[in-house]
Amino acid sequence: MLSAYSAASVRAAEQPLLDAGHGAELMRRAAYGLTMGIISVLRSRGRAVYGARVAILVGSGNNGGDALYAGAALAARGARTTALLTSARSHPEALATFRNAGGRCLELSLETEKASFCAEAWASDVVLDGILGTGSRGGLREPAASVVAELDRLQGALRPLVVACDLPSGVDASTGEVDGPVLRADLTVTFGAHKAGLLSSPGEQYAGEVRLVDLGLDMQGAPELRRLEAADLAVLLPAPHNSDHKYTRGVAGIVAGSARYPGAALLAVAAASACGPGMVRYLGPEPVAAALALRNPEVVSSQDSPLEVRVQAWLLGPGIDGDDAQDERARDILLAGRAARIPTVVDAGALGLVQASDDGGNAHLVLTPHAGELSRLLQRCGVARSRAEIEASPRAAATEAATVLGAVVLLKGPTTVVADPLGAIYTQANGTARLATAGSGDTLAGILVALLAMGGRDLPTTAALAVALHGELARSAPSTPLNAGMLAGRIPAVWASVTGARPTRE
Ligand SMILES: NC(=O)C1=CN([C@@H]2O[C@H](COP(=O)(O)OP(=O)(O)OC[C@H]3O[C@@H](n4cnc5c(N)ncnc54)[C@H](O)[C@@H]3O)[C@@H](O)[C@H]2O)[C@@H](O)CC1
Ligand SMILES: Nc1ncnc2c1ncn2[C@@H]1O[C@H](COP(=O)(O)OP(=O)(O)O)[C@@H](O)[C@H]1O
Ligand SMILES: [K+]
Known part of the structure; x- marks a missing residue:
């Protein structure tokens, strides 16, 4: 049986670990799981990490941080990584690590850099969605919303594989409701616990395959929902007993x-x-x-x-x-x-x-x-x-x-x-x-x-x-x-x- 939780429950379960100073360790584990997820989708397309092109959408919070650390790990293994910073603020340590590993950064606020990112994303093997995670409120706002809408237009064989960091940005982690554009993922690597929004329509239809990275969270209280596996x-499927008759x-x-x-x-x-x-x-x-x-x-x-x-x-x-x-x-x-x-x-x-x-x-x-x-x-x-x-x-x-x-x-x-x-x-x-x-x-x-x-x-x-x-x-x-x-x-x-x-x- 799979149990899924609201964003608030996941964040409450993270809090004691953050209070105990394990925040960086949690992010390292999340980023490692994400990196492994990206490598597996690259391999599913017959691509090696070395020389692969990975385009990364980066938000202002920890979700962007996870994505940048994963990008740094891929860059260190020879991938060509390009990040689009969707906000003036990015996770500072993760950004520095990404740059040091050789990652390229573009800024959404600059029109020419936005255009180069879209061109890069369309030519990439993987697009990583690290704009919003469990800290989001409502759907994607501008200017990130337009980029996502533009990237999502690409269909068929030309479409790069999309990996979502924790959840597809714009999907409500708790309810699965969607308000505005969302980049449909082939794989969502989610952290700590299953999010109820990824096991509910319409969010589930944007998430693709969902893989859970264990962060050792101690989830408290009743889950938001459950799912039979x-x-x-x-x-559960019934079977007759020897002593049964038809009635x-x-x-x-x-x-x-x-x-x-x-x-x-x-x-x-x-x-x-x-x-x-x-x-x-x-x-x-x-x-x-x-x-x-x-x-x-x-x-x-x-x-x-x-x-x-x-x-x-x-x-x-x-x-x-x-x-x-x-x-x-x-x-x-x-x-x-x-x-x-x-x-x-x-x-x-x-x-x-x-x-x-x-x-x-x-x-x-x-x-x-x-x-x-x-x-x-x-x-x-x-x-x-x-x-x-x-x-x-x-x-x-x-x-x-x-x-x-x-x-x-x-x-x-x-x-x-x-x-x-x-x-x-x-x-x-x-x-x-x-x-x-x-x-x-x-x-x-x-x-x-x-x-x-x-x-x-x-x-x-x-x-x-x-x-x-x-x-x-x-x-x-x-x-x-x-x-x-x-x-x-x-x-x-x-x-x-x-x-x-x-x-x-x-
Ligand atoms: N807290 C933890 O211990 C861990 C968190 N992790 C990552 O951290 C994420 C949560 O991080 P945060 O709390 O920083 O939240 P987010 O990364 O979701 O970002 C919140 C930020 O986005 C902005 N924002 C909110 N709603 C927006 C919207 N609709 N449009 C545009 N911008 C919006 C807010 O101003 C805020 O700065 C998780 O999803 C996960 O990826 C992982 O590193 C694992 C450990
Ligand atoms: N896109 C979809 N993916 C998977 N299952 C679906 C999808 N759309 C509908 N279903 C399932 O198909 C069934 C359709 O049932 P229903 O609408 O009652 O059809 P009918 O009345 O013609 O028998 C339901 O079990 C529903 O959950
Ligand atoms: K995301």
């Missing part, structure tokens, strides 16, 4: 699909069934059930009322729009669920049926909106948040929705957020943009209801687990187009690969 999936293994009940959208039911059911619960029960129109019988003969289908069947978890909503009988089933489950407290995934067409609750009445619900659906959901609760606002601050929006609605909110996107009304947050970014395709959310909902039915973990952890598994379905796919219909079929292989060796008796 491969090793967690291996432990102890969990029954997933699914109310999805309609004459208009039969596919949503097919996708959700296929995904749920592939996760291996004791049983999948499908409630919905007869023609959809008939199609399911051919594709998933193990599924038990009926046109019953949900009040007549027993399940360990419900999924309501994919593709039910406009079908009165499905709508009624979803309403019945939501009403009965307030007493029965059966874990219930509320997706797509059922999201409009959820009412805000501050009495714990929704504590068994996991709502799974994308940003557009969350905007409408919040609107109904009297909170105006446009889709664009939600995409700009998804973590804040998911947390707000979880509080207002009293339910776990799983907000889908490139980095998916799971927010618990009690304040716990997971973010997962296992997937790739190939998941952004119609029906992919139905597959996620199917995985989630199956994992909930199989039980064993709390709602937010199970939700994060489902998102992680769903993401892995795309990550492990070859780089060819992917449609949602292909995803469920990948579950067994991906499950096997994330859980490692497969004992036959568990």
